[in-house]
Amino acid sequence: MSDCGCGPTEAETKEQRRALWIALILNGIMFVVEATTGIIAQSTGLIADGLDMLTDASAYAIALAAIGRSANFKAKAATLSGSLLMLVGIGVLADVVRRAIVGSTPEGSWMIAVALVALLVNIIVLRLLSKQRRDEVHIRAAWIFTRADIVANSAVIASGVAVLLTSIGYFDLFVGAAIGLYVVKEALEILRDAKKARLESKLG
Secondary structure: OOOOOOOOOHHHHHHHHHHHHHHHHHHHHHHHHHHHHHHHHOOHHHHHHHHHHHHHHHHHHHHHHHOOOOHHHHHHHHHHHHHHHHHHHHHHHHHHHHHHHHOOOOOHHHHHHHHHHHHHHHHHHHHHHHOOOOOOHHHHHHHHHHHHHHHHHHHHHHHHHHHHHHOOOHHHHHHHHHHHHHHHHHHHHHHHHHHHHHHHHHHO
């Protein structure tokens, strides 16, 4: 932030854009990879993680649009991001219920391999965004998205190992449900931050 505390400098804004563009591209690619592999491997965890990546990409696009705009606009952008994440969480939980009823046999090796790649991508993105998040609510929202992804990736890897060792598909459903609940929690955090930022912008 600039010394006056009134907002990011031009250099910081440029760095924000760079970080968000990298995050957007990487997450867009990983959405395609994880969603496709999740369908092939019949893994709720991978599909959930892939959808989370898509929502992340949307959040990064929203954050890009918010750069250089008013504090109120950034708060609204964060609210939109949080709402999208909430929808993903609910959708994941619904898919868990559907697969529990219909039944599925996930491929543990595919789950582990793809989730490891996704984890590496998200660690890179988190490091980029950690340098930029500061007090900017829209950047913080993007950072929270990525933090949630790392937890989800780790859970999918653990689930893949469990499925590979035991051939019990319910591990995948359990992880899918856990990801869904965690995503909802993160969405609520973003929405709380956005609400606080809106109030501060009105008072300011």
